[in-house]
Amino acid sequence: MSKExxxxxxxxxxxxxxxxxxxxxxxxxxxxVQKGEVLGIVGESGCGKSVTALSVMRLLPKPSGxxxxxxxxxxxxxxxxxxxxxxxxIRGNRISMIFxxxxxxLNPVHRIGDQIGxxxxxxxxxxxxxxxxxGSVEILRKxxxxxxxxxxxxxxxxxxxxxxxxxxxAMALVCKPDILIADExxxxxxxxxxxxxxxxxxxxxxxxxxxxxxxxxxxxxxxETSDRVLVMYAxxxxxxxxxxxxxxxxxxxxxxxxxxxxxxLEGERKKKLHVIKGMxxxxxxxxTGCRFRNRCPDAMPVCGTAHPPVSVVExxxxxxxxxxx
Amino acid sequence: xxxxxxxxxxxxxxxxxxxxxxRRQTGKVHAVDxxxxxxxAGETVGLVGESGCGKTTVGRAVLRLYNxxxxxxxxxxxxISGMTQGKLRLLRRNMQMIFQDPFESLDARQTIGEIIxxxxxxxxxxxxxxxxxxxxxxxxxxxxxxxxxTRFPHEFSGGQRQRIGIARAIALKPKLVVCDEPVSxxxxxxxxxxxxxxxxxxxEMNLTYLFIxxxxxxxxxxxxxxxxxxxxKIVEFTDAxxxxxxxxxxxxxxxxxxIPVPDPSVRKHKxxxxxxxxxxxxxxxxxxxxxxxxxxxxxCRSEEPELLPAPGTVGEEHLAxxxxxxxxxxxxxx
Numbered sequence: 322m323s324k325e326x327x328x329x330x331x332x333x334x335x336x337x338x339x340x341x342x343x344x345x346x347x348x349x350x351x352x353x354v355q356k357g358e359v360l361g362i363v364g365e366s367g368c369g370k371s372v373t374a375l376s377v378m379r380l381l382p383k384p385s386g387x388x389x390x391x392x393x394x395x396x397x398x399x400x401x402x403x404x405x406x407x408x409x410x411i412r413g414n415r416i417s418m419i420f421x422x423x424x425x426x427l428n429p430v431h432r433i434g435d436q437i438g439x440x441x442x443x444x445x446x447x448x449x450x451x452x453x454x455x456g457s458v459e460i461l462r463k464x465x466x467x468x469x470x471x472x473x474x475x476x477x478x479x480x481x482x483x484x485x486x487x488x489x490x491a492m493a494l495v496c497k498p499d500i501l502i503a504d505e506x507x508x509x510x511x512x513x514x515x516x517x518x519x520x521x522x523x524x525x526x527x528x529x530x531x532x533x534x535x536x537x538x539x540x541x542x543x544x545e546t547s548d549r550v551l552v553m554y555a556x557x558x559x560x561x562x563x564x565x566x567x568x569x570x571x572x573x574x575x576x577x578x579x580x581x582x583x584x585x586l587e588g589e590r591k592k593k594l595h596v597i598k599g600m601x602x603x604x605x606x607x608x609t610g611c612r613f614r615n616r617c618p619d620a621m622p623v624c625g626t627a628h629p630p631v632s633v634v635e636x637x638x639x640x641x642x643x644x645x646x
Numbered sequence: 647x648x649x650x651x652x653x654x655x656x657x658x659x660x661x662x663x664x665x666x667x668x669r670r671q672t673g674k675v676h677a678v679d680x681x682x683x684x685x686x687a688g689e690t691v692g693l694v695g696e697s698g699c700g701k702t703t704v705g706r707a708v709l710r711l712y713n714x715x716x717x718x719x720x721x722x723x724x725x726i727s728g729m730t731q732g733k734l735r736l737l738r739r740n741m742q743m744i745f746q747d748p749f750e751s752l753d754a755r756q757t758i759g760e761i762i763x764x765x766x767x768x769x770x771x772x773x774x775x776x777x778x779x780x781x782x783x784x785x786x787x788x789x790x791x792x793x794x795x796t797r798f799p800h801e802f803s804g805g806q807r808q809r810i811g812i813a814r815a816i817a818l819k820p821k822l823v824v825c826d827e828p829v830s831x832x833x834x835x836x837x838x839x840x841x842x843x844x845x846x847x848x849x850e851m852n853l854t855y856l857f858i859x860x861x862x863x864x865x866x867x868x869x870x871x872x873x874x875x876x877x878x879k880i881v882e883f884t885d886a887x888x889x890x891x892x893x894x895x896x897x898x899x900x901x902x903x904x905i906p907v908p909d910p911s912v913r914k915h916k917x918x919x920x921x922x923x924x925x926x927x928x929x930x931x932x933x934x935x936x937x938x939x940x941x942x943x944x945x946c947r948s949e950e951p952e953l954l955p956a957p958g959t960v961g962e963e964h965l966a967x968x969x970x971x972x973x974x975x976x977x978x979x980x
Contacts, residue, residue, distance in 0.1 A: 541906030582838035584867035
């Protein structure tokens with residue numbers, strides 16, 4: 322695979338102003354997305370994975386959310402400080418996003434065809450009504466919706482959750498984006514429907530060559546979809562590397578703990594599961610130094626001093642932990 | 647007395663649907679349509695299936711939170727299907743429930759102490775002091791500090807709230823606990839803590855669990871036997887290991903193959919089912935799975951398969967409701 326980064330996030334810091342003061346949800350996060358690859362971002366609730374995505378999309382809730390510092394380089398431009406109008410041209414066109422709950426992302430009072438048509442209108446001016454309708458039907462067929470001619474006339478509540486997610490994907494694809502950000506796209510779906518959607522995303526990626534940032538808490542989904550993985554914990558990147566390295570040779574004690582604590586189908590029944598003691602600290606009461614140290618089985622005195630630097634252990638496999646300094 | 651703590655036979659739960667200007671009954675949802683299930687004391691039966699398959703309804707019906715549309719439920723050999731609410735109240739000391747969302751199931755205006763004390767008050771057990779003692783023991787048993795007593799649910803994280811829910815459920819030392827998706831709202835690192843706690847409590851208190859979840863890996867980990875449900879019916883029932891090693895029903899096979907494996911070196915062949923689950927308002931005739939089954943043949947479309955012991959299986963009971971599985975016998979295939 323030729324190395325060509327379509328997106329480069331450098332030292333991103335994103336904060337929220339809350340009643341208890343300013344909280345850093347994403348703290349000094351850097352990563353790259355190569356052309357045509359799937360980057361998986363995995364972590365538990367509150368680790369900053371969704372906020373990272375919203376920062377890239379520049380969709381942080383206003384006025385509380387704010388990119389404090391860092392750069393988000395997309396095709397030669399730093400989109401972190403792009404004026405809102407300019408960002409409008411990129412968002413939805415060149416970087417698209419799909420969300421966990423497709424029902425809240427679709428407008429309940431408009432027909433599916435009209436909602437897809439709107440994207441066509443915004444993206445390609447001068448299309449006739451017939452062209453838009455044909456385009457909508459075509460894109461629905463592409464995402465595997467049966468009888469698309471009929472579906473365009475229906476409203477979101479008339480179709481199932483899996484189909485709604487297909488419609489969302491269709492809308493995201495209208496503009497042939499360079500990057501698709503998928504934030505927990507299958508979490509609300511049943512496992513057999515999840516399998517359909519993952520299959521569809523793989524197939525569409527192979528056809529279009531777009532890069533995908535796949536955000537999820539489910540390690541299984543990451544293993545099946547991603548080329549490279551970013552493991553996040555409490556607003557920081559704990560570990561990043563190729564998917565087989567992350568799963569077969571995890572370095573960070575957090576990654577190791579996560580992988581050990583999931584029950585496996587082939588595992589021994591009723592056996593005690595591995596436990597990561599304690600729980601994720603709240604962002605306003607983070608420990609000094611490494612944020613994982615209170616839960617870490619390998620914690621050392623040095624862990625309390627400062628956040629561990631990033632060590633590149635092997636090709637493209639890096640970790641932020643004093644065990645590897 | 648029977649060796650089974652709970653015996654459910656041919657359980658039916660139909661919910662009427664009203665529509666039109668006169669709000670007449672226009673149909674009914676066949677949420678549960680003939681479920682038969684037995685659980686031995688001290689064991690766990692896992693109930694697994696996708697949303698809308700009726701697994702939660704089974705759990706609630708077992709506790710008689712509904713009036714049954716049909717079928718029978720025996721608890722410790724006693725028929726509770728038609729029992730009055732007054733009698734049920736006494737019985738519920740022995741049957742408790744743990745819910746998926748531990749926030750919605752805890753009263754936000756009660757302290758943790760009050761929440762856990764309530765079952766004691768309802769059943770008139772102990773005095774204020776002995777209860778307080780009891781509650782503090784419970785809190786520490788589920789891994790919460792004693793100062794939780796005077797705090798409110800919103801001060802706790804999801805995992806801690808689930809611990810509170812568990813403490814309340816086990817407060818009166820019940821025999822049966824229905825666990826309805828107890829870990830699906832929790833993060834991975836918290837999920838394993840709660841699963842371990844449930845397993846420990848089971849062996850300490852000889853609890854019997856009906857464990858309802860959509861995640862087959864979780865269900866398999868905690869269960870002795872597993873029932874796989876699809877659209878109001880049990881399609882397969884067997885011991886937890888066989889479900890994974892030797893699934894017989896095409897739906898179980900698809901369900902297992904659809905589970906993402908947390909190991910990128912495993913590139914398994916996936917059975918991707920097409921289409922969606924049909925509406926329980928008008929379930930398809932014949933086998934309910936026939937609209938999505940990759941092996942469908944003539945008989946499946948007209949004749950409903952019964953849940954029968956699968957031919958060729960040895961040892962523990964292995965039941966499947968599939969014409970194909972039962973046909974193997976007549977064709978001499980194993």
